[in-house]
Amino acid sequence: MTNPLLQDWTTPFQIAPFDAISDDDFAPAVEQALAAHRDEIEAIASASETPSFTNTIEALEAAGASLDQVLNVFFNLVGADSNPAREALQREFSPKLAAHFSQISSNKALFARVADLWERRDALDLTAEQARVLMLKHRNLVRSGAALEGADEARMTEIKERLAVLGTEFTQNLLADERDWTLPLAEADLEGLPGFVVAAARAAGEEKGADGPVVTLSRSLIVPFLQFSPRRDLRETAFRAWAARGANGGATDNRAIAAEILGLREERARLLGYDSFADYKLETEMAKTPAAVRDLLMAVWEPAVARARADADALTEMMRADGINGPLAPWDWRYYSEKRRLAEHDLDEAALKPYFQLERMIEAAFACATRLFDLQFAPLDVPLYHPDCRAWEVTRNGAHVAVFIGDYFARGSKRSGAWCSAMRAQAKFPKPQTPVVVNVCNFAKGDPALLSYDDARTLFHEFGHALHQMLSDVTYESVSGTSVARDFVELPSQLYEHWLDVPQVLAEFATHVETGAAMPQEMLDKVLAAATYDMGFQTVEYVASALVDLAFHDGPAPSDPMARQEEVLREIGMPEAIAMRHATPHFAHVFAGDGYSSGYYSYMWSEVMDADAFAAFEEAGGAFDPERAAALEQHILSTGGSRDAAELYTAFRGRLPGVEALLTGRGLAAE
Incomplete structure (x- = not known):
């Protein structure tokens, strides 16, 4: 056959x-x-x-x-x-x-x-x-x-093959650790948890074949558990397991793999004549040099860590009021931050979540694309690779544009995180082909599925990547869609997140799961007012990871990456109550492949542009200004990598941006 x-x-x-x-x-x-x-x-x-x-x-x-x-x-x-x-x-x-x-x-x-x-x-x-x-x-x-010639050429081949093996091992070890760990919860352990967390834990237990509810290492379950569980002992157990992924000893331990990967990358760069892997990797990016990356990250780090330290003092006082006298720990931050958010902004995640139904957020992402780019979405009934997947035909003025597949729910067979991929990219050569684009997320399953505000932002983020693929209009596949500089690829995705925060979008699509009523104006105002709440924490955990990534690759490869990680965190003054967003043994962005190696900073680099780009809409006719939308498609979304990234952004905005818009958007600008 x-x-x-x-x-x-x-x-x-x-x-x-x-x-x-x-x-x-x-x-x-x-x-x-x-x-x-x-x-x-x-x-x-x-x-x-x-x-x-x-x-x-x-x-x-x-x-x-x-x-x-x-x-x-x-x-x-x-x-x-x-x-x-x-x-x-x-x-x-x-x-x-x-x-x-x-x-x-x-x-x-x-x-x-x-x-x-x-x-x-x-x-x-x-x-x-x-x-x-x-x-x-x-x-x-x-x-x-x-x-390369002779022995150098042969060695380069060996390095590439070994790196491919190690990246696969790193990925599969991480998946195994995430798949195999659960924290069973007795009925008494559910006290204090909002209904959506209990429902997600019960659904996870069913998926795992457990006798009752469980906490897994899926971000969409463990984060709300850390936010709401009053049981400090259970929070510590869950957090330690989450932080220890890839570092549990035995067959799935990634620490030695990370060290070998870093050594091989350095050797690879030196064979090609570069001083470091970071010099090699950044040569083709917008940033160009490790120094430029470090300057950006430190410009954001200083105000972020100052904000985080002030927040830590406030959270510690709240912990003292609960009779806990030890230091604020990483498994305490989210719990007390959620209580503080409720106290200061009168904004309760449990009350907010019923307004963020997965179905309505998908509709919202589609509706924004319709208003901005005149795209239409119709469900497709076709066989897909898992029952959870759904597909839509994307058209414009009746003409086929793309197929979009959404795969939204967490399961043990899926690696963690969220991503966008193309099963087929747009091209006109050697024959015209339209894209088939997939968004993969790890949301907690429910009936109906409810998202956190952060989950909803993730959905918009990945759909921004999808638009970059779907609206591509180039001749050659090698420069199609997201085939752009790594520190430019996150611009469309992070820019699209801004439309979730547009008041009329929330007013129309943030409707209550039971009553169908729109989010009350008072709650909507609170959501927008709290948009930069806890931004010190969020920025510190991200920037710390980016600085460690840069340090790993800018200079001699460390023989002990864990020791080098701790050295970097001491040098920058990492608060003890905040952990890196991605510690080395589970830093898949950096070690599962070369994609974000020496490039995790690129989310921040792109954020400088996305903040400035959305400001262009606000300075014009608003979030749905047709001229700005047309310019965005013409100069960025349709062009792929067919032109230099800086040239594309300048064509859209008339200039390159500074860091000020980012600091303002994160609420970290000096007052």
């Missing part, structure tokens, strides 16, 4: 035929697709014709289509709905794929053709997008080691 992964799919909009695919299909499909890609690359490299953009660069763009089709399905499944068979396949595929792409980057004949075109680029009469694609192809080959 023909492998369904390698067929031309005749499903609606060529969505993967999930009901026809089995795990047994992946290994033979990958082998066949790898062989086809090798043949395509060899044909390009060995061509007798003089190199041209068509026979070399466009040929590279067209090559590997079947491999992309197989891997896009596989990696979506292994992240969102893993199982032992898929995890074993991931361990098998990772070094194999690393070796495959290393062979391409070390193909001297191929590199010679691309280098020849690069030298003759001014005489090739290329479009602006073609010139960009040529530059990126040449640069990527050089940065992959294409110019």
Whole structure:
């Protein structure tokens, strides 16, 4: 029988035929697709014709289509709905794929053709997008080691293969720790917890096959438990387990893996002539240098840590009033901060949450996209990879634009966090193709599902990424959608979060789960007034993680990352009652792959732009100003990586932003 992964799919909009695919299909499909890609690359490299953009660069763009089709399905499944068979396949595929792409980057004949075109680029009469694609192809080959020779070339291949193995091990260890830990709750342990937390704990217990409610390490469950449980002993148990992911000893411990990854990254950078991995990684980003990153982070750190220390004093007083005389601990912060928020802003998360129904927040994200970009969303009835998934056709003026898939609920087979991926990216070459975009979240399941305000922001954030994919309008897939500088990729997602806070959006879609009534104006005012509440804590836990990431990669790799982590936290004066958002053993952004390595700062870099970009709407006709929306699509959302990121932002705003808008938006600006 023909492998369904390698067929031309005749499903609606060529969505993967999930009901026809089995795990047994992946290994033979990958082998066949790898062989086809090798043949395509060899044909390009060995061509007798003089190199041209068509026979070399466009040929590279067209090559590997079947491999992309197989891997896009596989990696979506292994992240969102893993199982032992898929995890074993991931361990098998990772070094194999690393070796495959290393062979391409070390193909001297191929590199010679691309280098020849690069030298003759001014005489090739290329479009602006073609010139960009040529530059990126040449640069990527050089940065992959294409110019290396002999022992250095062989060592680079070894490093890439080993890093692929280690990244997979790190990811699977973390998933195992998150999947296997639960805190059973007796009925007495539920006292003081709001109904939505109890319901989420009961649902988690059912999903885990437990006899009763449990707390898991899913953020959407453990955070509200830490916010509301009056049982300090249980909060400590839960927090310590959450903080210890990847550092529990035994087969799933990630500490030695992190150390080896850092050492290999440094060696890789030095083989390519860079002083450090951070210098190598940041060269292609907007920030350009480690010094620029550190300057931004420290400009935010100082006011944030000052605010956090003042907040810690206030929370400690509240703890003393409860008769607890020890120091404020990380498992205390969220609990007393929630009580303080209720006291100071009269804003109760338990009273607020019924207004943030998942269904209504999906509607809100869609409605904002309709008003801004004239997109329409209609449900699709197609087979998907899990019963929790839903799909919509996205159209504009009756024309098909994309397929959007939402996978919102936490489960043991899904890695933690939230992300956006494309099972197929937009392109016009070698043939027109529309995107199939997936948003994956980890919200607590309920009937109906209720979100925290932070969950709702996550939903808008990931949908901002989806819009970047769906509205892409470029020729070549390599510069499509989110294929942009890492410190630019978060701009559309973080910018879209602002529409959740628009008063008329909340007024229309924040409706009570039981009565259907709109959020009372008084509560709406409190929500907006408290938007920057506890921002010292939120900023400190994030910036500390970004500074540790930078320190790991800017200089010699630490032999003991945990010791280096503690050294950095001491140097910056990390408050003892706040933990890093992502400690080293579970810092998947940095160690599951190279994506955010030396680049976790990019959320903050993008936030500088998103605060300034939303200000452009406010300075114009408001949040739904049609001219600003058109400019946003024209200069940022539709252009992908077809132009330099700084150039794109300047085209939208007329200038690059400063840090002031970010500090003001976080409530950290000097008064």
